[in-house]
Amino acid sequence: MSYAPRSIAGVDVIPLRDAVGPMGAALRKPLREILSGGSAADWAGLSEDEWILHFRCYLLRRAGRTVLVDTGIGGLDSPASSWAPVPGGLVGELAAVGVTPGDVDTVVLTHLHSDHASGAVTEGVPAFPNARHILQRAEVDWIEGSGPNPILERVLRPLTGLVDAVEGEAEVAPGVRVVLAPGHTPGHQVVQVGPLTLTGDVVLHPVQLANPSITYAHDLDPARAVSTREALLRRVRAHGGLIGTAHFPEAFTELGD
Template sequence: MSYAPRLVSGVEVTPILDAVGPMGKALRRPLGELFRGGGAAVWEGWDEEWVLHFRCYLVRDGRGRVVLVDAGIGGADSPAASWAPAPGGLITELAGHGVAPGDVDTVVLTHLHSDHASGAVTEGVPAFPNARHVIQRAEIEWIEDGGPNPIQQRVLRPLTTLIDAVDGEATLLPGVRVLPAPGHTPGHQVVEIGEVTLTGDLVVHPVQVANPAITYAHDEDPALAVRTRRAVLDGVRARRGAIGTSHFAAPFTELADPGE
């Protein structure tokens, strides 16, 4: 499904659908096991089969500079192929918007889980050869400290000369910045563009917007993830803004201030 770009403070934000599919067999568990808190009633009306949309975001400013937020699943041999619907269609989808891999100036990896980072490398070489790849240093250290693993060897190593490791907040373009949002992973980050925040896996299911205290089984630090989720969502609501999510069926979710 194609969505029209959203203009935010002079910056064009376009959702790019990389793939759609149910959680793979390796991770398929009842929703009540994957998410904790809120009670059984929270799942009334939800299909037990959780279908994920795997989404990246194309960000372009008035000067033609191109930022890609997350790189998707990657090819058929991706580290995500054991559970996600590989191969992803990111490169083809970008071409449909007039963007070639060499046109991308910056790639932001919200975190280094395989469905967000694997598409940054194709057949052992960087998929976006002219782009700096912005990753929180804490995220890189977390992966490196875990010993040899597919993301370390097949994503970080080929990107070594292109990585821009940041500590905390960083401005990508005027009006576009990354902010640390730890919990899902130690170096998870979000991208703020005016009133829109691109959330990565800060929220992975819509129930977490209604109740940020609901935890996710694949969060590295669930308690920290809850605190971070509350803080970010409260900030978006205060700006009467919206979130752009990676895995919801619709790319943007408008957040109203509950006090209004």
């Protein structure tokens, strides 16, 4: 197992390392161009060299329920293959903790970018056939309204009949809630487990903890992403909480009050 699990509010939270590697050449730019608007003080103690991304999913288990948060980069033919270090190792990570794809009863997709959703489908069929796939209605509408695209054709359509589109906030399992957190994409959502928030791509790099107004080049609505990030971090800090991130080197970060 790649990361140490934690028990939070009665839920076992197990980080799963899908992959580690840099962005592909087509997306690779100086880090201060990908993450812009910060000062030298914001970057103090942080590397400004090439960004090595950790592609991370989370497994949540409580009282016979098995929830997977995000499905990673997928196989060699996935929509993420042009820029991410495919294939992802999610299935092997699940096996290491005694979970098969058929054991997963709920999949939460924080959003429909290729590095978070591609592993939901394998060779054209659902990878987690017994799971309800939770998405925000705004995210589904965005992808369906974007014209022909790889995520629509190769991820969302093969999941027809397995998707539950929610709006705003919803409990998806005992002690596990999803909350709309837009900006990175229109229907981006985070997952709350007691004092823990799994942030998806609301927070992408540790520098955004020092300065939440630092924008990310691939946010669809940078201004809204900043306001969402500021509100989320303010709330977590006010409650002495914890975040679990998708791309930081470490799975969990204590924010405190």
